[in-house]
Amino acid sequence: MLFKPTFWLKNVLAIDEAFLRKHNVRALVLDMDNTLSMHGNPAAEEGVSEWLDKMRSLGIKMRVVSNNTKKRVAPLAAKLGLPFTANGAKPLTFGVNRAVKEMKVSKSRTLVVGDQIITDVMAGNLAGIRTVLVEPFHLEKTWTFRLKRRLESLVFHRDYNDLEMK
Numbered sequence: 644m645l646f647k648p649t650f651w652l653k654n655v656l657a658i659d660e661a662f663l664r665k666h667n668v669r670a671l672v673l674d675m676d677n678t679l680s681m682h683g684n685p686a687a688e689e690g691v692s693e694w695l696d697k698m699r700s701l702g703i704k705m706r707v708v709s710n711n712t713k714k715r716v717a718p719l720a721a722k723l724g725l726p727f728t729a730n731g732a733k734p735l736t737f738g739v740n741r742a743v744k745e746m747k748v749s750k751s752r753t754l755v756v757g758d759q760i761i762t763d764v765m766a767g768n769l770a771g772i773r774t775v776l777v778e779p780f781h782l783e784k785t786w787t788f789r790l791k792r793r794l795e796s797l798v799f800h801r802d803y804n805d806l807e808m809k
């Protein structure tokens with residue numbers, strides 16, 4: 644199913660060594676807005692920089708694929724030391740496919756990580772890569788965003804305490 648994430652985690656910080664080992668993961672295609680940093684925030688969320696270092700120490704390859712502009716993505720990606728693709732046009736797959744190619748890791752050992760079903764999860768599913776849906780660090784307050792979340796909850800019968808979706 645195109646809209647169904649493989650895993651549903653609280654945020655990127657929940658991706659740890661045990662999780663990666665259990666699921667045989669060597670590379671992550673990371674969304675930026677609401678996944679590493681709140682939308683428009685020039686800084687990453689607390690803990691993200693340390694988490695990236697931990698991932699690197701485990702030998703995990705990472706690349707940002709964002710639908711946002713280079714102007715937004717480049718400064719934060721540079722700060723975090725991550726290669727990136729801006730204007731990634733998810734749910735189209737070219738940005739994600741390119742990222743996998745650049746990281747030289749097979750799709751079967753890669754995860755697409757992001758906070759949105761209609762862009763991140765769909766792009767991963769269309770590309771044939773497992774996906775992780777994460778919560779934004781702070782839920783956005785706009786009514787459109789809330790409506791979207793509510794629809795997602797209805798569709799997926801979401802249980803906020805569930806760490807993994809089966």
Ligand SMILES: [Mg+2]
Pocket residue numbers: 674675676677678757758759
């Ligand atoms: Mg996002």
